[in-house]
Amino acid sequence: MTGTTETTGAGGPLVRVTGVGKSFRGLHALSGVEFEVAEGEILGIIGPNGAGKTTLFNVICGALTPDTGSVALDGRDVTGSAPYKIARAGMVRTFQLMRPFGTMTVLENVSLAAQHERMPAQRLRDRSLDVIERVGLGSYAYRRATELPTAGLKRLELARALAMRPKVLLLDEVLAGLVPAERDPVLDLLADLREKDGTTLLFIEHIMAAVMRLADRVLVLDQGRMLAAGTPHEVTSDPRVIEAYLGEEPVTGDAGEEPTHADS
Ligand SMILES: Nc1ncnc2c1ncn2[C@@H]1O[C@H](COP(=O)(O)OP(=O)(O)OP(=O)(O)O)[C@@H](O)[C@H]1O
Numbered sequence: 369m370t371g372t373t374e375t376t377g378a379g380g381p382l383v384r385v386t387g388v389g390k391s392f393r394g395l396h397a398l399s400g401v402e403f404e405v406a407e408g409e410i411l412g413i414i415g416p417n418g419a420g421k422t423t424l425f426n427v428i429c430g431a432l433t434p435d436t437g438s439v440a441l442d443g444r445d446v447t448g449s450a451p452y453k454i455a456r457a458g459m460v461r462t463f464q465l466m467r468p469f470g471t472m473t474v475l476e477n478v479s480l481a482a483q484h485e486r487m488p489a490q491r492l493r494d495r496s497l498d499v500i501e502r503v504g505l506g507s508y509a510y511r512r513a514t515e516l517p518t519a520g521l522k523r524l525e526l527a528r529a530l531a532m533r534p535k536v537l538l539l540d541e542v543l544a545g546l547v548p549a550e551r552d553p554v555l556d557l558l559a560d561l562r563e564k565d566g567t568t569l570l571f572i573e574h575i576m577a578a579v580m581r582l583a584d585r586v587l588v589l590d591q592g593r594m595l596a597a598g599t600p601h602e603v604t605s606d607p608r609v610i611e612a613y614l615g616e617e618p619v620t621g622d623a624g625e626e627p628t629h630a631d632s
């Protein structure tokens with residue numbers, strides 16, 4: 369694996385995944401997955417449908433306990449800890465299938481997420497409105513979540529995660545379902561999160577132009593195994609990655625009409 373691995377205050381990577389394996393009734397969804405992510409780094413995770421990407425996030429964030437291996441956050445073993453505890457420790461994820469509370473307003477949805485930390489009502493409201501503004505949903509704050517179009521639901525999902533002020537943010541296909549013109553503002557926001565807030569990002573994405581633009585390093589999963597890891601250019605020119613996932617289409621850094629590599 370290439371790329372720098374800066375040390376954190378605790379003297380190691382911010383996220384360390386070691387030898388993770390997870391099976392579902394004989395299906396090896398993950399085997400021997402291991403990697404490190406430094407503070408402030410952006411790691412892209414790619415691979416075909418069913419490669420184990422979402423399962424990896426489920427293991428990292430505590431929704432699933434791995435059969436083997438471990439996950440450490442800032443040097444602390446969090447393997448199998450409850451998701452809310454991991455979120456409190458600073459690692460928060462978004463869901464591939466959004467699950468907002470449809471009957472609640474955008475502000476109520478975001479406030480509910482922000483509430484994982486106790487704070488006075490006014491501060492909770494201010495923080496939630498700030499985040500809503502930041503993701504570009506300002507004009508929807510008092511509308512019901514059910515009134516949001518797909519792009520709005522994606523932004524709401526992001527706002528709910530940001531309201532928890534994560535040190536590490538895991539994004540599961542935040543661009544899926546967005547038309548190219550809707551993607552750029554989200555990518556700008558993610559770049560901004562790293563620049564201004566120092567947020568460390570792990571993002572699963574099928575839109576390769578976004579991966580090329582945002583990722584410092586890329587991890588490629590295939591049938592639960594790590595097929596490759598390296599810079600975006602290294603992995604996209606790796607014949608094994610081209611064969612298993614990319615095909616022969618050219619991969620550019622232009623986040624325009626780039627084809628995606630999955631239908632989800
Ligand atoms: N809770 C579960 N029970 C049984 N099988 C599961 C479960 N979760 C995932 N799987 C299986 O594990 C494999 C990996 O699934 P996963 O959702 O992690 O893939 P993915 O890489 O996120 O795919 P996609 O790109 O389609 O989102 C698949 O074969 C899937 O059917």
Ligand SMILES: [Mg+2]
Binds near residue numbers: 423464
């Ligand atoms: Mg998935």
